[in-house]
Amino acid sequence: MNYTVEVIINLPREKVIEKMDNPQNLKHWQKGLIHYETLEGTPGQEGAKMKLEYKMGKRDMALIETILNRNFPHEFHATYDAKGVHNIQKNYFEEIDKNHTKWISESEFHFSGFGMKLMAWLMPRVFKKQSKKYMQDFKNFAEKDISVATKN
Template identity: 35%
Template sequence: MKYTVSLEIAQPRERVAQLLADPEQMPKWLRGLVLHEPLNGEHGQVGTESRVVLKMGQQEFEATETITRREPADLHGIPSESVVHFEREIVGKGMWSAARERLTEAGPGTTLWESENEYRFSGLLMRLVGLVMPGTFRKQSLQHMQDFKAFAEHGQDVREETA
């Protein structure tokens, strides 16, 4: 299953890239994040593997995330014509996914965030989930992006909504 979602954020691209790459900020916008810890390497750097635990409802999902691309490596002083790329693979029980994030300047002080996602499922139960609920994955990706937008533009913290 593949899909792409996108939205505009009223912040400069360099600021958006820095917020997305900052592990201290993740719990503020990544709804359901329980844990995100590097197993090796430095957070956000190519080749780094991290243990990720997300809670969705009463269910916890654990996976390993591997950063496969980050360009440019230095997120300060990005030329205006450049596209920022963040790519990662996530492997969990019965599931493999890849996310390819692109940040481009949409105008003065505005960033277009495009997120291309691909999922593959193994095992009968996970294949059934992928077939029966494909819209759920797209909706969740868009929710994460909207939460990030609210955080980046207005400082809204998803943890305050659930407290």
């Protein structure tokens, strides 16, 4: 399954990258993120692996991010692996003008196991909707400092 989503962020590209390139900001735009840790490599650099743990309703999910290409401010590519799912994500950041940035995200999913393949076939829009939600949440955080992090 492949799809592309995009969002216009009302900030200069340098500010967008500054907020995106800080792992401490992940909790502010990735709802449900409860923990992350570097597994290997230099954090944020090509080849680095990071474990991301999420609580989504009653379900726990863990992903392993592997950075493939880090060419900020232009692009950032990574893979995300979870049980039954391999996701390749290519992110591009285009400078529209000095105060606006277009974030384009191309996602490619590969599924293993009957359950995941069936879910992807029956509900492909769920994946695209979730990607768009993360992008919109990032936009709200970057522009307005609105966080999705739960308050304890």
